[in-house]
Amino acid sequence: xxxxxxxxxxxxxxxxxxxxxxxxxxxxxxxxxxxxxxxxxxxxxxxxxxxxxxxxxxxx
Amino acid sequence: xxxxxxxxxxxxxxxxxxxxxxxxxxxxxxxxxxxxxxxxxxxxxxxxxxxxxxxxxxxxxxxxxxxxxxxxxxxxxxxxxxxxxxxxxxxxxxxxxxxxxxxxxxxxxxxxxxxxxxxxxxxxxxxxxxxxxxxxxxxxxxxxxxxxxxxxxxxxxxxxxx
Numbered sequence: 001x002x003x004x005x006x007x008x009x010x011x012x013x014x015x016x017x018x019x020x021x022x023x024x025x026x027x028x029x030x031x032x033x034x035x036x037x038x039x040x041x042x043x044x045x046x047x048x049x050x051x052x053x054x055x056x057x058x059x060x
Numbered sequence: 061x062x063x064x065x066x067x068x069x070x071x072x073x074x075x076x077x078x079x080x081x082x083x084x085x086x087x088x089x090x091x092x093x094x095x096x097x098x099x100x101x102x103x104x105x106x107x108x109x110x111x112x113x114x115x116x117x118x119x120x121x122x123x124x125x126x127x128x129x130x131x132x133x134x135x136x137x138x139x140x141x142x143x144x145x146x147x148x149x150x151x152x153x154x155x156x157x158x159x160x161x162x163x164x165x166x167x168x169x170x171x172x173x174x175x176x177x178x179x180x181x182x183x184x185x186x187x188x189x190x191x192x193x194x195x196x197x198x199x200x201x202x203x204x205x206x207x208x209x210x211x212x213x214x215x216x217x218x219x220x221x222x
Contacts, residue, residue: 007199014208019092023213026090031176035064038087041094042061 062098062152065179067119072181074115077103079173080185081160081194086206088176089188090213093206097153102139103166104158109139112156119149162197163190188214 026034064084071078080088083095102112113135121134124146132138134147143158159165163186173184186194192214195207 007196007204010204011208011211014205015212018205018209018212020212020216022092023090023209023216026092027213027216029090031088032178034087034090035084035178038094039061039064042096045094046061 062096062154064098067098067149067151067154068183069179069181070115070119071100071112072183074111076111076115077105077108077166077170078112078184079166079169080176080183081157081163081169081191082155083206085186085191086210088178088185089191089210090216091206091209093209097155099155099157101157101160101163101166101169103170104140106136106140109136113139116147116149116154119151121147121149121154124148124153160194160198162194188217 026037029037068080078100080098081101082097082099083091083093084098086093087095102108116134122128123130123132126132134145139145139156145156147154147156159168163169169186169190170184172187172190174187175182176185188210192207192210195203195210
């Protein structure tokens with residue numbers, strides 16, 4: 001087995017915080033469903049950004 | 061937001077030889093991470109450059125981040141004279157890559173890439189091992205969390221009942 005690099009160590013730390021249940025749910029979907037979900041999420045994120053901008057403009 | 065569906069269908073209907081890479085490829089393999097653009101590695105023959113330019117022409121491709129009004133026109137010659145292009149289109153951002161670190165060119169990548177059915181078409185996407193290798197080769201700090209998720213996805217495929 002090759003020696004672990006510092007990159008491996010960082011990646012292993014990140015793995016501890018990733019929700020495996022989300023991955024498992026995604027793997028149940030077709031590829032097309034994964035893309036449609038991603039596009040819907042991106043649209044939601046755009047709407048949140050837009051709402052945030054409007055809210056900041058209203059601030060005194 | 062990038063309209064992955066319309067962009068991918070336009071590319072495949074024009075017969076463009078390309079491979080989906082980056083965040084979109086990660087989505088194809090099950091990533092839950094949000095990506096803002098479509099990254100593709102394209103084949104560099106003259107005929108394919110013509111097809112690529114024609115496929116994107118209806119969507120007003122322009123250099124991302126550049127001042128408006130520059131004399132930029134995406135055609136075969138433009139593509140031939142460059143390699144990697146980060147573009148905006150009316151369908152969202154798209155990155156056209158002549159090669160990627162850790163993977164190489166279209167020709168280097170295509171044999172191990174996988175075919176996926178998507179939006180009524182078939183297109184080619186980096187395999188999960190290729191994607192992991194490319195993320196490792198890039199080694200950018202912002203890629204490390206994505207790399208961790210991709211490796212977990214690989215573990216789920218390898219040990220589906222663990």
